[in-house]
Amino acid sequence: MSLLNLNWFKYAAPQRFYGLAGSLIPWFVVSGVILTIIGLVIGLGIAPTDHQQGDSYRIIFIHVPAAWMSMLLYLVMAFWAAIGLIFNARLASMLALSLAPTGAIMTFIALWTGAVWGKPTWGTWWVWDARLTTELVLLFLYFGFLSLHASIEDVRKADRSAALLAIVGVINVPIIYFSVKWWNTLHQGASVSLTKAPTMATQMLTGMLIMVFAFWMYSIAVALYRCRNLILERERHADWVKREL
Amino acid sequence: MYWSSFSDFIQMGGYALFVWGSYLVTIFVLIIEIALLRSRNKALRKTLISEIRESVRN
Numbered sequence: 191m192s193l194l195n196l197n198w199f200k201y202a203a204p205q206r207f208y209g210l211a212g213s214l215i216p217w218f219v220v221s222g223v224i225l226t227i228i229g230l231v232i233g234l235g236i237a238p239t240d241h242q243q244g245d246s247y248r249i250i251f252i253h254v255p256a257a258w259m260s261m262l263l264y265l266v267m268a269f270w271a272a273i274g275l276i277f278n279a280r281l282a283s284m285l286a287l288s289l290a291p292t293g294a295i296m297t298f299i300a301l302w303t304g305a306v307w308g309k310p311t312w313g314t315w316w317v318w319d320a321r322l323t324t325e326l327v328l329l330f331l332y333f334g335f336l337s338l339h340a341s342i343e344d345v346r347k348a349d350r351s352a353a354l355l356a357i358v359g360v361i362n363v364p365i366i367y368f369s370v371k372w373w374n375t376l377h378q379g380a381s382v383s384l385t386k387a388p389t390m391a392t393q394m395l396t397g398m399l400i401m402v403f404a405f406w407m408y409s410i411a412v413a414l415y416r417c418r419n420l421i422l423e424r425e426r427h428a429d430w431v432k433r434e435l
Numbered sequence: 436m437y438w439s440s441f442s443d444f445i446q447m448g449g450y451a452l453f454v455w456g457s458y459l460v461t462i463f464v465l466i467i468e469i470a471l472l473r474s475r476n477k478a479l480r481k482t483l484i485s486e487i488r489e490s491v492r493n
Contacts, residue, residue, distance in 0.1 A: 245448035249457045303457040
């Protein structure tokens with residue numbers, strides 16, 4: 191009963207959320223730093239080399255976490271954008287806007303590390319295969335979301351227009367994810383999936399999953415920080431902001 | 436530990452350019468993101484505080 195009695199909407203008020211986010215950020219930072227250290231020690235120091243790719247495979251410890259985050263952050267962003275659109279919830283729209291730059295950065299990292307990994311293993315930095323192309327489309331969706339938002343002066347109008355773009359763009363995410371199954375791509379299939387046992391050595395897998403959690407912590411911390419900036423900016427005329435400063 | 440020496444570790448089995456090229460760019464990009472956010476926060480606080488002072492004076 192106590193969970194039901196809790197007022198979950200309490201934190202939908204930007205003022206409350208501002209305080210909550212402020213007290214949560216240090217925890218995400220600390221756990222992010224600890225997980226990164228453990229993940230890198232395992233990935234770069236302890237995990238054995240790969241018998242096919244040699245040590246170039248060690249790019250996986252940032253490539254896969256960044257690629258997963260790029261897709262996940264898009265879904266979360268579109269979710270909050272939709273909530274903001276449907277329920278006219280200010281905070282949800284601010285959350286969506288806070289996630290977009292980090293999502294774009296994760297997409298860039300996935301593409302960059304992919305290119306640098308492709309050169310020694312495929313012999314080329316880039317090919318127009320389905321996986322790479324749809325991930326590039328994801329980067330343009332993030333850019334589109336941000337520039338559309340920036341081009342409209344009235345922020346609530348900007349929130350709504352950008353939300354529509356975000357929602358339409360969701361269709362791209364499953365296409366990225368299943369591209370390696372649907373088409374014959376140069377990109378390898380999933381090494382880790384929900385339906386079958388992973389095809390990786392345990393230490394490699396452990397290092398990679400820890401790095402995935404580290405990227406989660408980073409993304410949450412950074413998005414919360416950006417959301418606090420946005421709240422300050424948009425609520426600048428509220429009395430609590432004046433007291434806060 | 437997988438490596439037998441520090442220089443082995445740096446050389447990454449001959450893939451140093453690719454492995455470190457990925458890691459360094461990633462770290463660089465994330466540091467830029469954090470730095471931009473912090474400077475935005477500082478600038479915002481400065482503007483808002485001066486706005487508040489202005490409104491108190493008038």
